[in-house]
Amino acid sequence: MNSVVVPNLPAVSLDAEKLALLTRGVEGLTTAQLYWVAAWAAAQAAQAQRIGPAAVAVAGRTAERLTIVYGSQTGNAKRIAEELVRRSEAAGLPVRLLRADAYPQRELAQERHLVLVISTQGDGEPPDDARGLFEFITGKRAPKLPALQFAVLGLGDSSYPQFCVIGRQLDARLAELGGTRFAALGEADVEIEAVAAPWTEQTLEQARELLKQAGVSARVTPLHAVPSRSSHSREQPFAATVLANQRIVARDSERDVRHIELSLEGSGLRYEPGDALGVWPRNPPALVDQWLDALRLDGAQEVTHQGRTLALRRWLEREREITRLNRPFVAALAAASGDDGLTRVLQKEHSAEFTALLAADQPIDLLRRHPATWPAEVLVAALRPLAPRLYSIASSPKAVGEEVHLTVAVVEYETYGSTHWGAASGLLAATDEDGKLPIFIEPNERFRLPADGARDIVMIGPGTGVAPFRAFVQERRESGATGRNWLFFGNRHFASDFLYQVEWQQALKDGSLHRLDLAFSRDAAHKTYVQQRLRERGAELHAWLKGGAHIYVCGDSTHMARDVHAALIDVIATHGDQSPDEAKAWLAELLQQGRYARDVY
Structure with missing residues (x-):
């Protein structure tokens, strides 16, 4: 048991599981959000004192609420789930919203009304925050669910062969376990709203009827989180002024990579290291x-x-x-x-x-x-509607104030006898200082620095994947974190493609970066990538992880992220004296705990 002591209140004992769940639930919240959580908890306690524990148990029965769980890599599933919650509250339905990795798996057997909103990533994989729940539901330990009424909305991209396969598998598995669909499986393509809007309408109507049958008729007064001070959003972007647009590779580099600084002054927009910046593009x-x-x-x-x-x-x-x-x-x-x-x-x-x-x-x-x-x-x-592009933010507001920085690889190349361009990167490259760009903040709750500044962190970011780690190092320096920072960076050529070289060298000198391992793939006869450096430094890397370090990966999901994942399993197996399956399970546990986080695209 762990005693949590709050000044002026008696000590309260929480078991390890509840304490871990509570810690994961509040990690990364802003001060305003933490105050809201405290107010909500106080209201729950006051209600319990008024109506007694027996009544609280009745009011909290899973049969009398709608549980909405989302698994999201880029924020779309979260956005749809939050909209469903807002509409459920407006309809007077008792509802709770949980990210997939915060859902208590033991509650599934008692769940009565469940909605899953989940995306499919890459070649048919669940989003990182839903891996644990997906494996539980599709695995041997999943309980029989004869009393469950459920609905699943899958998000994906029909360009890929495994379109919405995660949603399909969960929908089929819940039915196999005895659950009953109260809404048909929804499969939303990149043009999400075309499917999500009518699916949400139908699902809400069916949920309302089911809960009415379960005895829920009274309207509830929903609690809402403190709203942002900004009125700017994905739908209403802010016109940010360009402060700097600088090429950060050599003139003879094969690629054009830009460091771009934007002003947020007057926007009310706030972000944390690990978040992404959305940019609405224009085609050249x-x-x-x-x-x-x-x-x-x-x-x-x-x-x-x-x-x-x-x-x-x-x-x-x-x-x-x-x-x-x-x-x-x-x-x-x-x-x-x-x-x-x-x-x-x-x-x-x-x-x-x-x-x-x-x-x-x-x-x-x-x-x-x-x-x-x-x-x-x-x-x-x-043709599909033009969609915003998301870029990992390369700055900490503690270091840069009301600015946001990006690291952008410009897409422009010759093939088939003509020039080809990227939409957003071309717009960013072509916008000079004092120009305007339509932007918004896309929070990434799964890619946060540890709340405990004494924790060590390992950052793996080849190419422009290094962007969020520039933000991490700035944040840790400004906040006085005492944990060590270890960066693995790779690119093609040392002389022309060493992004932020001067900054990393200065960080090593002032102690805000403790280790830097490099891999430049085209500087030798045999190509060397960051995953090889991970294996070479395996003994020390494993020691860091065993000591509680958090590990972060950012970059290409198709090849790099898979190769790095495989290298981490090799390191854990080799230096932890584990079988590959045991190493894989241990790494999956780190992912579930939030100690292994990936920002991949």
């Missing part, structure tokens, strides 16, 4: 010209779509995705062109070929190779 005018030329369309032609009328050029530049291939567009092009080859690559048995197509080509390449007649209205309808 030169790329729009390529589209109009390839399709022989007039950019001034007015096009009406979903009640809005805009010039075709405006649709292509400001409203539609034209730099990223996706399955629906390829399918539309296959139908328009009658090309059997495109139709074939869309079939499940050719998923590897389709994945290679997505990686190699932009839509303009396919339009040129597979010519077809596209009426302007059909083209606009076939």
Whole structure:
């Protein structure tokens, strides 16, 4: 047992499990949010004193509430779940919202009304915050659930072969365990609202009826967290002024990487190290010209779509995705062109070929190779809405004040005889000082520094994945954290691609960075990556982890994150005298505890 002592109150004993759950639940909250939690707890205690423990037990029965659990990597599932909670509260329904890693798995057997909102990442993987719950539900220890009424909304990207597979697997497994669907499985593509909005409406209506049958009729007064002082959001971005736009690689570097500083003055926006900055992009005018030329369309032609009328050029530049291939567009092009080859690559048995197509080509390449007649209205309808891009924040507000910094790799390259661009990175690179950019903050609760500043941290960030670790080191320096900081950084060439080299050298000198291990893959005959450095430093790395260190990974999810994960398992197995399965389980436990966090894309 652990005694928690609060001044002027008697000591209260909590068992280790409850204390750990409470600690995870409040870690990373702002001061205002902590005060709200305290007020909520006080209200619960006061209610318990008024109505007695027996009545509290009745009021808290799982049959009389709707539990909404989300698993989210980039924030979309969380956003949808929070909207469902708001609407449930407005309808007078008792409801609780939990992130998947905070859901007490032992409660599943008693759960009566459950909604899961969960995304699928990469090649069919659950988001990091839902791995534990996913493995529990799909594993042998999952209980029978004959009394459970459930609904699942899966989020994904239909460009990938394993579209919404995590949502599908959970939906099927809950039914297999005896649960009953009260709403059909929802599968939302990148254009999330098209599915999420009607699914939420239907699910809320069914939940209202089920809870009414369970005896819930009284309207409740919901408690709300303290709102942000900012009115700016994803839907209402802030026009941030560019303070600096500096190239931070050598002139002969194969890539253009920028350090960009933006002013938040007057925005009311707040962020913490580990959060992301959302940027609403615009497609390059030169790329729009390529589209109009390839399709022989007039950019001034007015096009009406979903009640809005805009010039075709405006649709292509400001409203539609034209730099990223996706399955629906390829399918539309296959139908328009009658090309059997495109139709074939869309079939499940050719998923590897389709994945290679997505990686190699932009839509303009396919339009040129597979010519077809596209009426302007059909083209606009076939294209996805333009979506914001998220960038890991590279600064701590404790160090930079009302600013936010980014590390951006500019997408611009030549292939098939023409220039190709990225939408957001091109906009960021082209916006000079004093220019404006539409931005918002996307919190990342799973990627936070430990609340205990005495904890050691290990940071693994090749390329622009180093961005959040610049923020981490700044934060730890400014807050006086006493824990050690160890950074693994890799890139192509030492001479031209060592991002923030001077800053890291200064951090080593002033003691805010304790270790720096480097891997430059193209400076020798044999390529060396950060995962090899992890294995080489395995004994000391394992000692840090056994001593309680937190480990963070940021960067490419397709290759780097998987390779680093495999290297960590090797290190734990080799230096911890464990089998690979035991090492894998131990690393999974670190993930569940929040000591292993990944910001991958």
